[in-house]
Amino acid sequence: MATIAVKDLEKVFPGAESATIKNANLNIKDKEFIVLVGPSGCGKSTLLRMIAGLEEISDGELQINGERMNELSPKDRDIAMVFQNYALYPHMTVFDNMAFGLKLRKTPKDEIKQKVEHAAKVLGITHLLDRRPKDMSGGQRQRVAIGRSIVRNPKVFLFDEPLSNLDAKLRVQMRAEIKKLHRQLDATIVYVTHDQIEAMTMGDRIVVLKDGIVQQFDTPMNLFNNPQNKFVAGFIGSPSMNFLPGKVIQKEEATFKSKSLEFAIPKDLRPGLKPYIGKEVFFGFRPEYIYDKQFEKSKRLSENMEIVVDSVEPIGSETFVYFHFIGNPEHSFCFRSDSQFSYGIGSEICIGVDIERLRFFDKETEKRIM
Amino acid sequence: MKFKSRKKEQLFWGYLFLAFPLLLLSIFVFFPIGFAFVVSFYDWNLLIPDKPFVGLGNYFELFKDPVFIKAIKNTIIYTIGVVPVQTLLSLFLAFIMNQKIRGRAFFRTAFYIPAITSSVVTSIIFVWIYSKPGLLNYGLNALGVDSNIDWLTNPVTVLPSIMILNVWTTSGYFMVSFLAGLQNIPASLYEAAKIDGANQWQQFWKITVPMVRPVTYFVVIMSLIGCFQVFDQIFIMSSGGPDNASTTMSYFVYQNSFKYFRFGFGAASAAVLALLIFATTLIQKKYFPPDVY
Ligand SMILES: Nc1ncnc2c1ncn2[C@@H]1O[C@H](COP(=O)(O)OP(=O)(O)O)[C@@H](O)[C@H]1O
Ligand SMILES: [Mg+2]
Numbered sequence: 001m002a003t004i005a006v007k008d009l010e011k012v013f014p015g016a017e018s019a020t021i022k023n024a025n026l027n028i029k030d031k032e033f034i035v036l037v038g039p040s041g042c043g044k045s046t047l048l049r050m051i052a053g054l055e056e057i058s059d060g061e062l063q064i065n066g067e068r069m070n071e072l073s074p075k076d077r078d079i080a081m082v083f084q085n086y087a088l089y090p091h092m093t094v095f096d097n098m099a100f101g102l103k104l105r106k107t108p109k110d111e112i113k114q115k116v117e118h119a120a121k122v123l124g125i126t127h128l129l130d131r132r133p134k135d136m137s138g139g140q141r142q143r144v145a146i147g148r149s150i151v152r153n154p155k156v157f158l159f160d161e162p163l164s165n166l167d168a169k170l171r172v173q174m175r176a177e178i179k180k181l182h183r184q185l186d187a188t189i190v191y192v193t194h195d196q197i198e199a200m201t202m203g204d205r206i207v208v209l210k211d212g213i214v215q216q217f218d219t220p221m222n223l224f225n226n227p228q229n230k231f232v233a234g235f236i237g238s239p240s241m242n243f244l245p246g247k248v249i250q251k252e253e254a255t256f257k258s259k260s261l262e263f264a265i266p267k268d269l270r271p272g273l274k275p276y277i278g279k280e281v282f283f284g285f286r287p288e289y290i291y292d293k294q295f296e297k298s299k300r301l302s303e304n305m306e307i308v309v310d311s312v313e314p315i316g317s318e319t320f321v322y323f324h325f326i327g328n329p330e331h332s333f334c335f336r337s338d339s340q341f342s343y344g345i346g347s348e349i350c351i352g353v354d355i356e357r358l359r360f361f362d363k364e365t366e367k368r369i370m
Numbered sequence: 371m372k373f374k375s376r377k378k379e380q381l382f383w384g385y386l387f388l389a390f391p392l393l394l395l396s397i398f399v400f401f402p403i404g405f406a407f408v409v410s411f412y413d414w415n416l417l418i419p420d421k422p423f424v425g426l427g428n429y430f431e432l433f434k435d436p437v438f439i440k441a442i443k444n445t446i447i448y449t450i451g452v453v454p455v456q457t458l459l460s461l462f463l464a465f466i467m468n469q470k471i472r473g474r475a476f477f478r479t480a481f482y483i484p485a486i487t488s489s490v491v492t493s494i495i496f497v498w499i500y501s502k503p504g505l506l507n508y509g510l511n512a513l514g515v516d517s518n519i520d521w522l523t524n525p526v527t528v529l530p531s532i533m534i535l536n537v538w539t540t541s542g543y544f545m546v547s548f549l550a551g552l553q554n555i556p557a558s559l560y561e562a563a564k565i566d567g568a569n570q571w572q573q574f575w576k577i578t579v580p581m582v583r584p585v586t587y588f589v590v591i592m593s594l595i596g597c598f599q600v601f602d603q604i605f606i607m608s609s610g611g612p613d614n615a616s617t618t619m620s621y622f623v624y625q626n627s628f629k630y631f632r633f634g635f636g637a638a639s640a641a642v643l644a645l646l647i648f649a650t651t652l653i654q655k656k657y658f659p660p661d662v663y
């Protein structure tokens with residue numbers, strides 16, 4: 001049982017010019033798997049370490065289960081943390097690494113043994129219990145680090161980029177294992193990563209952080225479909241959303257106009273964009289919602305857009321087509337095409353974007369308009 | 371072909387660079403060591419032209435000499451007293467100096483100054499401190515402890531007094547070695563320990579001490595050798611007295627060789643000292659190896 005409440009949390013490092021975490025507010029439910037995601041240096045670790053008690057809270061309040069934690073030391077917060085570099089004690093065996101926290105809490109010896117052995121079994125590291133960290137692979141160390149955190153059965157687990165030192169294949173495997181572990185442990189997890197795919201696949205809800213400011217706190221699908229600003233829209237999803245700067249103008253009907261592309265704004269979107277007539281906006285469209293008009297007949301697509309193919313990247317199941325709009329070679333975009341269609345470099349095709357998926361962002365505030 | 375000649379050339383230059391220091395070492399270190407060993411088998415007195423071979427005679431005489439036995443005893447007491455205190459103290463100082471405390475630079479310098487000050491100077495300062503009207507008695511009296519002894523001429527206090535001086539002068543030096551070792555311990559280990567529930571004291575014993583073990587190994591060996599060879603402070607502060615209460619092995623070697631000019635006898639005692647150091651180091655290496663993680 002653990003809820004975490006972050007209220008107006010601020011972090012200003014001594015001597016720093018500005019706050020590293022600005023006015024963060026999060027309400028994390030019991031047993032939720034929360035992922036903190038954002039580009040490197042945005043303050044993810046800092047926020048996590050404030051929850052852990054390793055970093056002092058400059059302002060605001062942190063509550064676990066409704067109790068104020070600000071002044072408590074890490075050991076009194078009933079949390080466990082897994083570090084990016086694992087932070088295993090090199091001079092101890094795996095068993096002692098895992099038992100350390102229990103020993104410090106004066107747990108009886110046979111209980112320690114039973115708990116460590118149980119955790120080792122869950123993680124499949126029973127055969128490693130006598131080894132030292134230096135005699136193990138990265139993946140094994142990772143498991144030990146997780147094992148060390150679960151033996152104490154804490155209320156909250158904190159993970160700081162635990163998979164970033166593993167190779168791609170192992171990362172995918174551990175991702176699934178940590179998810180599974182979450183179900184077994186019934187614990188609240190806060191998990192930091194810079195990898196949006198990791199975030200999307202693991203989180204019940206995701207906190208997108210940029211420059212110390214929480215951009216959006218939402219479920220993975222909502223982040224993808226309804227990003228609240230241009231940053232979230234561009235950060236979530238791979239390949240990223242395409243953005244084209246332009247203007248909303250009034251012709252017979254409201255129209256988006258850029259250097260190379262002009263299309264009438266579909267009826268459903270007109271009311272929302274009305275206040276923006278004459279103003280600059282970003283037109284955003286995801287690579288997965290672009291279709292070749294020649295082949296796609298069933299969907300409601302936007303007006304014709306003429307493009308030139310710059311390059312193609314077949315990845316097997318599908319092909320990434322990089323293109324520019326005719327007349328505007330400076331801006332390059334991407335669309336995901338069915339791999340059965342093949343496009344020659346330089347070929348000109350006519351595409352359309354699923355009308356439901358057209359997005360517009362305020363140029364100045366970068367907030368989403370529609 | 372080319373590779374091979376390159377390698378030869380490298381070897382040539384390598385040995386050339388080695389040759390000069392090797393020559394110096396041979397003249398001033400290796401040869402004297404060997405020569406001293408040879409001398410220890412002769413009744414070699416500077417004032418007597420006749421230098422007869424006596425075999426192990428000098429060694430037999432040594433172990434019958436009560437002063438030598440006392441010197442061994444003093445040296446061992448000195449070493450056992452100084453090495454652990456010095457090692458722990460310097461580690462502890464380093465641990466504190468490694469924290470984010472105010473005036474850290476000042477304290478570091480303050481603790482290091484004795485190490486770079488000539489031992490003659492520090493010894494003379496301590497002769498004053500330990501003298502009858504000196505600072506120590508003055509301080510003790512100010513604290514209400516009635517003390518009126520001359521610390522360096524009292525056979526009970528002379529050795530401990532010099533031991534304390536030695537701890538003070540070399541702890542700063544070893545502190546710097548430990549500081550370097552401490553800075554190699556990743557901060558995340560302490561953070562992990564904090565989350566595991568370790569307080570400062572437990573972090574020190576469970577993380578710091580085991581993690582600096584390679585440095586500790588180095589410090590203990592250097593400290594051991596330094597203690598076995600302690601000479602300058604003894605020479606200046608007590609001249610081994612009173613009644614040989616502070617005669618150490620090095621001082622015994624010096625006394626016999628350069629005061630009584632009994633080079634054979636002195637060389638034999640030096641050989642015993644060398645053997646003792648060698649054996650102790652070997653034991654340490656065997657039973658307390660410098661684990662590197
Ligand atoms: N101890 C510190 N003192 C001063 N600035 C720090 C400290 N730790 C982190 N920062 C700064 O705070 C910002 C966020 O760092 P961090 O939380 O580690 O980012 P992330 O984990 O998202 O990559 C960075 O700009 C970093 O330079
Ligand atoms: Mg980080």
